[in-house]
Amino acid sequence: MKLIHTAWRNMWRNCGRTILSASAIFCSTLALCFLLALETGFIDDMKTNITNHVTGDVRIMNKKYVENERIMPLQFFVNDAQKTLDVLNKTGGIRNATPRTETAVSIYRNGEQIPCKALGIDFGTSPIMSGPNSHLVGGTIPSPLSAGVLVTPSLAEELSLKPGSRFTALTRTAVSGSNGKTFTVTGILSLSDSDFSGREFFADWRTMGEYLRMGDNAMQIQVFLDKGGNLDAGAKLARSSLEKSIGAQKTDELQIVPWYGASGFYGFVKIAGIVFLIYGVIFFALASTVIFNTMMMSVLERKKEIGTLGALGMGKRGIISLFLTEASLIALVGTLAGLLAGGILVALWGHFGFDVESAYGTDIKGLGYSKLIYPALTVSQYLAILITGICMSIAACYLPARMASKIEPAEALADR
Amino acid sequence: MNGFKMSMLNIFRYRKRSMITASAIAFGVLFSIIMEGILIGSNTDTERNLRDYETGEGKLYASGYFKERSMLPLDFFIERKDRDAIETNAKDIPITSRTNLSSELYFNEDFFPVAGSVTSVLTAVDPAKDARVFRTALKVDSGRWLKAGDTGVVIGSWLAEDIGAKIGYVVTVECRGRGSFYQTFDAEIIGIVKTDDPVVNRNSVFIDQVYADSLLALGGAVTEYTFRSSESGARLDALGAKIADGTGVEFYNWKKVAEEVMKLLNGKQSNGGIFLFFIFIIAAVGITNTMLMAVMERKSELGMLRALGFDKAYIRTLFLMEGFGIGLLGTAAGLILGCAVNLFLVRYGIDFSGLFRDLDIGYRLTGVIRSTWDFKSIMQTAIGALVISTVVAWFPSGKILKDEVADILRK
């Protein structure tokens, strides 16, 4: 206790220098808070986009499709889709089950064929319509079973489409044939998801099913669990619920997996984690050079004082402890101040959103993220930063502290 | 005494301190270079992979081919006569010819775990020249690249994985020849390539051009020429026009060839500014620290200088130069180290491929994150570091100059 008291008093004896060291740590902590929060925001956002727009919390697809995915065999859809949806929607623990059919088509225009993606969804229940990253920019939602579609802004721009425009799209079908249909644009749907930044249009899933000759079925069902639901349990729940209603044999045809089993996303998260760990080390390393510097100065300046302490009987270990404690306290002050400021910054940004495009825009397809990110930090992350900061400072100050301990009392006192 | 000399001597008076401060700057410069390199690198990676494995800087096609290129048509050929002209026009440039066509690869249980077939792109190449234009030949994962006269094939790694292929296995290729007759041939897999371009890994089957010529009755013709160049923009177009001169072929630069992909990507220049900003804040704090201490320690010395008649501006300049000097040392060290590490990252990169396997094919990145040389940003970093070091030295010096000379000396 006395040690801490002494260290604390020593700290404030040379205010300027202490503030300087602390501010270096403060800046590092702040930087780290911001970056970590940004990363978390990014990942949360990507996860939201993947689950809302592609897989759901749990994804249900025909096993045979997944096995033959390379050739995209449209004939392997989810059979009895409507019944399956009804069963799932009635299951406790499942918040929403919605159909999704995606395929590649060609838009026929002036003798040319333009590749495009087509997505069949239930406009009433799909988060593609209702999610936080969706905006109906103009027009209206198509009615069920109609030939109305929503188009992405970039498709609208490329083909000069607006509500009322029509275009013909060709596709191959689930019966190994082909089909062509003229669709009518009813509106423009903008999704803050880089995966939907190209040519895409959205139709009612039943219309799509008929267009692709798969009847009232869908390629995939997105299942959303009640908030906080465990995903593996959710998948099992969906499976058992279906087994009871449509039988084990039919359920066995289906692959039912949590979203991370159906997406390469987790790999990215791992990488991001490593990358940001490195950032953390870098920032604190930089700050450490400052602390090292100041601590060195401090030791050199207080040679006499250290000599006196030594003469009075304070052992080498005691001196090292004294200096390390000083370092820790400075680090503590700096980190806490940084966390406080960082916390406020993160809270503000978390509320208003951080515009990624203007500051730092990298577009990676397959990792759909929005243009607005909401940074956030968990308690454990705050703690991690605190501990890292203190540890790095202590590590940086070890050398000066040892130097201090090596000072011979007689020599120091004899010095001018 | 020369002010500059004085500042330099001062720096080395407090060697340890100067070194530590300089190293803070060096760190900052080092990491800025690397991070900017990686950020810009991953942005340009798709573009670079496109050029390294698919488009080169530009392509030459026979008239009519470009529009239909996604169908891999066998109707528009560059004949021998034009080929000779092109090769003459481009004799100092890395250039190679290829023929691309759609094919079906059949495999059965004699070699493979399960029988089946898969659609692929058959590419007839000039094995030696191809290696000068495309990086594919450098990316052999097992087996070897093609040699002139080979009758075997080299396939992409993901294709190999999908069908369970190993070196020595035999596949049957079905495709159309020139004129559109059906052709089939058995081919031994002599090599598997694992490139940075998923499209190549997923679909490609490479075969020797001479062998393909006899199989497909090409008559010495090819469907495209690809070349590399350090030119870009208008100069690149001019170069393409020069190569196509006197022939019936048309030149398309890589951006045009990859139009669809570029549209898909909506790529944007990333701004690593935020990282730079924070790094320099920290470095600045370090320098300020050093300067403040320098000032405080040398109070009497400065007072003496003032008493001797050196004016405020001169003393301030001394400090600025010290700041600059330390900045220079740190920047130089950071530049050297940064460039060394960046060199490694540009050539080898960091391999995350295992984790990237399933990401969407649109992005030409298989998981090796490589850096790039962006001299503009490196210069910006260096200059920024120097400026910050100098500017930051301004404030501490101001403090001491406020005091009266006598007061200083008295203390």
Next chain:
Amino acid sequence: MSATAYATAFAAIFMTALASFAAQPATAEGGAPAVADIVKKLEANRIYDTSSMDAKLAVSNQFGITANEFTVYERKSGDTLVVITSGSDRGQKVLRQKQNIYLYYPEAEDVIWLKGSALKDSMMGSDFSYEDLTDDGTILDRFDAQLLGEDTFDGAKCWHIILTAKAKTETYAKQEILVDQTSYVMRHALLFSAAGKAIRELSASDIKTVNGKNIAFSSVMKDLMKKNTSTTMTLTRVEIGIPLSGKYFNREELSW
């Protein structure tokens, strides 16, 4: 209609249409007739001003069997119209005029025009391309014919003939056919790639006479590269020489 279905359909029709309309007896002299004569008889049977046929197509592959029905209208200039009459693709039409293919889909406002390389596209996703819809020129112009001897197919005595393509534009470099000696209908064909590998096999049976012409009402096409795939085409109605309105072959009128 199933992909392979159409594909096979047209190849089958082409092959079947080679069947003799008039059964011609072998030459009175002893010994085999000249191969050119056999081929000419085979070909001569293909000459008709107009024809209209109803057919059923069943395609089976590793994933199952799909079945469809369609009607074909043909006239001398080579114009061909296919109308799908049953199944989910009912109402779709494919019109071939020289080097152009026009697709009509009931739910599409535009008539899709395929040209250039699109002609080599697989027809409705099948193994055969739109180009297979077209067949101009006589056999002897396009192939060198060689009589190998006699053989039996399905109990019928046949001439065994090898046709070697003269130009590289011929889809199959070599064809080995068995021509029924009585009806001059092609009973069996093996189609080869340029390397001499048999890649498709066609068998025809159920010969009937319509307006004095012999036609095989049932054909089976197998893709020898892909195991377990085959297409069976069965004709249910054949009319030859009937008047056909020009509107069948008019692109503007496809939406009838």
